[in-house]
Amino acid sequence: MKRKIIIEIISSLLILLFLYASVSKWLAFKTFIGDMNNQPFPNWMTPYLVVIIPVAEVLIAMGLIFEKTRVPALYASFVLMMAFTIYTVTVLLHAFRYVPCSCGGVIKKLTWPQHLFFNLFFVAISLLGIWLKKRDAQHEVRTVGA
Known part of the structure; x- marks a missing residue:
């Protein structure tokens, strides 16, 4: 019961994070596009990324709502947060000359070291969720098989 x-x-927590992040991006869409154009990757990617990122965030949040899709959504949360974390580490290592934060809302106000800890927290809870779901599945198999 405690595990559940x-x-x-x-x-x-992940649903709140991803819905908040996607909605803030859409509410300040022009700013989000400008920030994405200032990222250290080619600007031809911007039209795709400004749609893919917020849509992926919403889809992950929706997947986390339902029991049937929760495990794949936890894996997707882990992958997306790891991508953001790797990007944050490269920023902290000064791999790029100038990097604006393309996050939405109050998350945009974090410093890069704060971003790193924020991201690592969500990476960790995603992993914990995956691990707990696997243990749940193993427990159910043992209970049904007994």
């Missing part, structure tokens, strides 16, 4: 509550809390 922790999984629900993890899922809820």
Whole structure:
């Protein structure tokens, strides 16, 4: 029972993160596009990324809501947060001359070291959620098989 509550809390935190991030990007869409154009990758990617990133965030959040899609959504959360974390580490290592934050809302106000810890927290809870779901599945197999 305790495991299920922790999984629900993890899922809820990730849902809040991804919905907040995507909605803030859409509410300040012109700013988001400008920030994406200032990223250290080719500008031809911007039209794709400004759609793919917020849509992926919403799809992950929706996947986390339902029990049937929760595990793939936890893996997707882990992958997306790892990508953001790797990017943050490259920024902290000064791999780029200038890098604006293309995050939305109050997350945009974080310093890069704060971003790193923020991202690592969500990477960690995604991994914890995956691990707990696997343990849940193993427990169910043992219970049904007994």
